[in-house]
Amino acid sequence: MVTTTTDLRALVEAVGGDRVAVQSLLGGAQPPHVFQAKPAHLVALREADLVVRIGADHDAWLGPLLKQVGNPRLVPGRPGHVDTSRGIELLEPAPRTAKGAGHVHAFGNTHYWLDPAHARPMTAAIADGLSAVAPAEAAGFAARRDAFLARVEEGMRRWAAALAPYRGVRVVAVHDSFPYFAQRFGFVVAATVEREPGLAPPPAHLARLAQEMKRHGIRLVLTETWLPDELARRLAVTAGATVVKLPTSVGSSPESGDYVALFEEITARLVAALAAPGGPAAR
Amino acid sequence: MTEVSALWSFLWPACAAGLILTGIHAYLGLHVLARGVIFVDLALAQIAALGAAIATLAGHPPQGGAAYFYSLAFALGGAVLLAMTRLRRPRVPQEALIGVVYVMAAAVAVLVLDRAPEGAERVKGLLVGNILAVTPGEVASLAGLYGAIGVGHWLARRRFLDLSWGRLPAGPVARAWDAAFYASFAVVVTSSVRVAGVLLVFTYLVVPALVGALASEAIGRRLLVGWAVGTGATVVGLVGSVVADLPTGAAIVAAHGLGLAGALALRAALGSPGRHRASLVRAGWTTVAVVGLGLFAAAAVLMVFPGWNHVWLTALEARLPVVETAFLTPRERAAREETARTVARHDTEIARLAGVRDAVRLGDRRLDAEQQERLRQFLLSRQEIAAGDRFVLAHLRARARTRQRFLLGVPLAGLAGGAAWWASRRLAALPPVSDEVG
Numbered sequence: 001m002v003t004t005t006t007d008l009r010a011l012v013e014a015v016g017g018d019r020v021a022v023q024s025l026l027g028g029a030q031p032p033h034v035f036q037a038k039p040a041h042l043v044a045l046r047e048a049d050l051v052v053r054i055g056a057d058h059d060a061w062l063g064p065l066l067k068q069v070g071n072p073r074l075v076p077g078r079p080g081h082v083d084t085s086r087g088i089e090l091l092e093p094a095p096r097t098a099k100g101a102g103h104v105h106a107f108g109n110t111h112y113w114l115d116p117a118h119a120r121p122m123t124a125a126i127a128d129g130l131s132a133v134a135p136a137e138a139a140g141f142a143a144r145r146d147a148f149l150a151r152v153e154e155g156m157r158r159w160a161a162a163l164a165p166y167r168g169v170r171v172v173a174v175h176d177s178f179p180y181f182a183q184r185f186g187f188v189v190a191a192t193v194e195r196e197p198g199l200a201p202p203p204a205h206l207a208r209l210a211q212e213m214k215r216h217g218i219r220l221v222l223t224e225t226w227l228p229d230e231l232a233r234r235l236a237v238t239a240g241a242t243v244v245k246l247p248t249s250v251g252s253s254p255e256s257g258d259y260v261a262l263f264e265e266i267t268a269r270l271v272a273a274l275a276a277p278g279g280p281a282a283r
Numbered sequence: 284m285t286e287v288s289a290l291w292s293f294l295w296p297a298c299a300a301g302l303i304l305t306g307i308h309a310y311l312g313l314h315v316l317a318r319g320v321i322f323v324d325l326a327l328a329q330i331a332a333l334g335a336a337i338a339t340l341a342g343h344p345p346q347g348g349a350a351y352f353y354s355l356a357f358a359l360g361g362a363v364l365l366a367m368t369r370l371r372r373p374r375v376p377q378e379a380l381i382g383v384v385y386v387m388a389a390a391v392a393v394l395v396l397d398r399a400p401e402g403a404e405r406v407k408g409l410l411v412g413n414i415l416a417v418t419p420g421e422v423a424s425l426a427g428l429y430g431a432i433g434v435g436h437w438l439a440r441r442r443f444l445d446l447s448w449g450r451l452p453a454g455p456v457a458r459a460w461d462a463a464f465y466a467s468f469a470v471v472v473t474s475s476v477r478v479a480g481v482l483l484v485f486t487y488l489v490v491p492a493l494v495g496a497l498a499s500e501a502i503g504r505r506l507l508v509g510w511a512v513g514t515g516a517t518v519v520g521l522v523g524s525v526v527a528d529l530p531t532g533a534a535i536v537a538a539h540g541l542g543l544a545g546a547l548a549l550r551a552a553l554g555s556p557g558r559h560r561a562s563l564v565r566a567g568w569t570t571v572a573v574v575g576l577g578l579f580a581a582a583a584v585l586m587v588f589p590g591w592n593h594v595w596l597t598a599l600e601a602r603l604p605v606v607e608t609a610f611l612t613p614r615e616r617a618a619r620e621e622t623a624r625t626v627a628r629h630d631t632e633i634a635r636l637a638g639v640r641d642a643v644r645l646g647d648r649r650l651d652a653e654q655q656e657r658l659r660q661f662l663l664s665r666q667e668i669a670a671g672d673r674f675v676l677a678h679l680r681a682r683a684r685t686r687q688r689f690l691l692g693v694p695l696a697g698l699a700g701g702a703a704w705w706a707s708r709r710l711a712a713l714p715p716v717s718d719e720v721g
Contacts, residue, residue, distance in 0.1 A: 191644060203290070204528060
């Protein structure tokens with residue numbers, strides 16, 4: 001089994017347990033939209049029975065890579081090609097010809113794995129794929145998936161409770177990765193630092209943003225473990241805010257070892273920043 | 284007014300950093316030019332980046348002090364290495380060795396970062412830099428550090444100048460001063476690159492010094508000209524990046540490029556005294572020949588590949604729509620006008636709706652969930668309609684292109700090619716110039 005991201009690897013492991021061997025092409029802390037394949041990756045794809053991807057244009061680099069490898073089991077449309085974005089309504093779709101470049105999420109924002117409720121449809125797609133490859137194991141996959149979803153749901157109650165005091169708090173994000181998480185747990189991403197995803201913002205935008213942050217008392221700048229945080233720090237200094245660095249993928253920080261731990265870690269870091277003296281909650 | 288003060292509160296550290304970099308790099312650039320080791324800066328910067336990469340691998344945060352000292356240690360080591368390669372009677376040019384060092388450091392950094400993937404963005408950052416992100420504290424420490432180094436160089440200026448201009452006899456003394464020069468250079472490059480990135484630092488180092496060298500023989504005057512050029516380019520680049528909404532670092536680099544081009548043109552026009560008129564004539568014909576050749580090439584590309592995106596023609600049509608409409612039938616012209624009007628109307632509407640959406644996000648306006656959803660859908664549908672209309676415009680433009688292909692391409696190619704040919708004939712007929720560069 002091969003997955004494009006570590007989050008998908010964690011989900012496949014949760015469903016497949018010890019019956020599957022999974023490898024993620026991307027590391028947890030790597031920028032997700034580019035990928036440079038090494039020989040071992042090609043070998044893995046050639047031998048794999050199943051490939052799992054985030055889909056839309058999040059891991060668009062997988063398409064050419066699959067063509068290059070030519071493994072007939074992984075061709076899109078075959079049961080060995082699982083796209084977990086199917087059945088999930090993406091936020092913020094933009095028309096294809098909209099202005100601006102960068103890594104435009106033309107199909108919508110693809111960071112949907114950051115809503116733990118999406119574990120349900122995602123693992124459903126994964127379980128279907130696994131069962132098609134190993135029909136004899138289908139019952140085991142279903143049982144393990146149920147146990148995993150129970151863990152996620154219990155976690156969701158915990159995270160929702162921890163974040164409940166901060167409902168409606170406005171934050172600014174460097175990269176637009178958090179709309180799903182924010183929607184689930186009730187805070188508002190008021191603006192993003194990158195005006196076009198993946199492109200450095202022009203100075204006038206930053207200055208306006210700093211001014212808006214001061215005017216609205218926005219005290220938190222969210223950045224991610226794989227992003228350089230100079231810009232976030234600079235904005236925070238000007239606007240009198242704090243920078244919180246969040247893991248957005250399994251394995252992008254030492255603590256976020258699996259899917260549930262990832263949300264534990266995001267919640268813990270957010271709560272620590274929100275509850276700090278002088279933080280947004282002190283107002 | 285608040286806009287301006289907000290902008291300034293954001294921009295002044297970048298502006299100050301640019302001026303501080305100008306101060307030290309224009310001076311060091313004079314040395315680098317005199318020594319003919321132009322790419323030493325790139326090599327040292329890359330070695331510093333390698334140090335940062337190894338620090339990341341060792342588990343230090345990339346922005347922390349540890350990473351800085353790793354970088355510095357590597358750059359100093361590299362400086363010693365480069366000082367040792369400065370042979371008395373070189374069998375191979377030092378520039379070649381510097382190039383090898385650069386490539387090796389870059390390759391090893393890639394190998395190292397493969398084990399510590401978090402650093403990938405960091406190394407990209409080291410190349411491109413982000414001068415906007417510099418904080419007031421960093422500006423202060425840069426000023427202190429470079430002030431100290433500047434004072435050191437001022438006190439020992441005789442030695443350093445003699446060394447760079449080859450007036451110091453080779454031997455252990457020269458070697459020691461060489462090491463001191465490269466060491467201070469390594470400190471400066473490491474610290475500057477952290478703030479501004481390799482590209483911008485290289486620009487600050489070489490371009491002002493080059494313009495200074497074009498302007499004068501005297502070291503003092505060269506330095507003054509270099510500082511003026513660096514300061515001007517920093518301000519122009521910053522203002523340009525605000526006005527035209529461009530990335531700041533690249534805008535400052537481009538402004539330096541314009542400054543250098545202007546200086547070269549000025550020098551060609553002025554020439555040496557007594558040849559004033561002849562140089563002006565020469566510069567004039569050269570311009571005609573170059574522009575003519577460029578236009579000829581553009582026309583040729585238009586004729587061979589009408590489907591390509593011809594930027595020059597599109598820009599011309601934006602200013603002078605008649606260049607496009609003249610090639611359309613009356614019906615197409617009417618369709619184009621109608622569509623352009625709707626696009627403009629939709630764009631205003633989209634901007635207004637996006638403003639409402641942003642205001643809601645920021646909390647300036649309240650909309651309930653259903654209203655927000657409606658706003659979202661409305662915005663999306665407007666964007667789709669506008670995209671469709673743009674497609675119509677693109678289609679009409681493609682029609683015009685198929686007609687412009689020969690109706691515009693052939694006369695333009697003929698005129699431009701003819702002008703270039705004639706200008707080159709006139710140039711060849713001019714008396715030769717002895718080119719004593721002062």
